[in-house]
Amino acid sequence: MTDISGRIAGRLRALRQGRGWSLDRAAQATGVSKAMLGQIERGESSPTVATLWKIAAGFETSFSALLEDAPQGEGMLLRSSAGGDWPTDDGSIQVRSLFPYDPALGIEFFVIELQPGACHQSVPHAAGVTEHVIPVSGSLEVCVDGRWQAVARGEGLRFAADRPHAYRNGGSAPVLFHNLIHYRHSQAAPCGPGSGAL
Known part of the structure; x- marks a missing residue:
């Protein structure tokens, strides 16, 4: 294991x-x-x-x-996403955690790399969950409610993620983007041993 x-x-x-x-x-x-x-x-x-x-x-x-414990302590927190790859389906998408879920803020922050030609479908999240997508290199398309929206470097897209959505890279190079997910405070229950669900 x-x-x-x-x-x-x-x-x-x-x-x-x-x-x-x-x-x-x-x-x-x-x-x-x-x-x-x-x-x-x-x-x-x-x-x-x-x-x-x-x-x-x-x-x-x-x-x-x-997968990860919430950050501890207050003040400045410096983290690296290097070496933090999480399970991927077929190598077409690579997900790394920059900041794991923080119950005080209700957010988690990922660095995601999508390979050329890849299209990743995401299941709807809980009601009220919001995603923010910010390309760091390249351009990608995000589909929400069946509508594709191009998002280029220097732009950001915010959308309700409690419905089916997808990410697509139609280019010839990998796309690197930041993904910030915001939960209502009562939604994301802790997962540690002995924790209950909210």
Whole structure:
């Protein structure tokens, strides 16, 4: 079992047990099969980005809280996204955490790289969740409610993420972009051992 698989396994188990849910109930809430959830909890399977989003949405928790502890302390906090790759589906998208979910602020911040020709579909997040997308290099397209919007370097796009949305790179080079996700404070329940769901 890799370190990341072990962290995900422990947090998923704590989330499920904190709610008193069976694997069947968790499967109904997340849309992830009972068999797959069991494999993840036992550390036998490393879930993809899409699967992790389904789990986070079903449990109404943040994506990064499934993998990382919230930042501690106040004042300045310097972090690097280097070496922080998270599970990817097929190598077409690379997700790194710059700032994991902070319950005091209700946000998490990612650095995402989308390969040429890639299109990544995202499941709807909980009601009221907002995303902010800011390209750092290149240009990408974001689809919300079936409408594609081009977003170039130097621009930013904010949208309601509680509906199906997607990211697409139609260029010939990878696109690097920042993704800030804002949750209502009552939405993203902590995932640590012994934590309950809000």
